[in-house]
C-alpha cells in the first residue's frame with residue numbers, strides 16, 4: 052500500500068468516495084460531479100491537504116485536513132473502501148498526515164464525529180483522539 056498526497060488525477064476518485072461516504076452516513080446525496088467541484092475547490096486552496104491510500108494502482112481511501120491557524124488544523128471526513136477496512140489503511144493515512152502537520156508546526160488536530168458513528172468514533176479513539184466537548188441537539 053502506498054500513502055501519498057493526492058494529485059489532481061485522484062480528484063474524480065476522491066469525489067466518488069465522497070459520494071459513497073455521504074450514502075454511508077445517510078446524508079443527502081449529490082451526484083459525483085457536484086462533489087468533484089467541491090473537492091477541486093478545496094484541492095486548489097493551499098489551506099487543504101489531501102491524502103490518499105493506493106493499493107495495486109487503485110485509490111482505496113482518502114482523508115485530509117484544513118489548516119485553521121498557525122498551530123491548529125481540522126481533520127476532514129475520511130473514507131476507506133469497505134473491502135479494505137480493518138487493515139490499517141486509516142491508521143497509515145492519519146500517521147502520514149500527522150507527520151506532515153508536525154513539520155508545519157501544527158500541534159492540535161480537531162475533528163467532528165457523529166455520536167452514532169461507532170466505527171468512526173472507535174477509529175479516532177484507537178488513533179489517540181479524545182473528546183474535548185460534546186454537541187447536544189433537541190429535535191423540534
Ligand SMILES: CC(C)(COP(=O)(O)OP(=O)(O)OC[C@H]1O[C@@H](n2cnc3c(N)ncnc32)[C@H](O)[C@@H]1OP(=O)(O)O)[C@@H](O)C(=O)NCCC(=O)NCCS
Pocket residue numbers: 072075128129130131132135136137138139140141142143163164165168169170171173174175177178
Ligand atoms: C472509519 C474508517 C475510515 C476506518 O478506516 P479503517 O482503515 O478500516 O481503519 P483502520 O483499519 O486503520 O483501524 C484503526 C483502528 O481503529 C479501530 N477501528 C476501526 N474500525 C473499527 C470498527 N468498525 N469497530 C471497532 N474499531 C474499529 C480499531 O482499533 C483499529 O485497529 P485494529 O484493527 O488493529 O483493532 C472506515 O471504517 C470507514 O471508511 N467508515 C465509513 C466512513 C466513516 O465513518 N468515516 C469516518 C467519518 S468521521
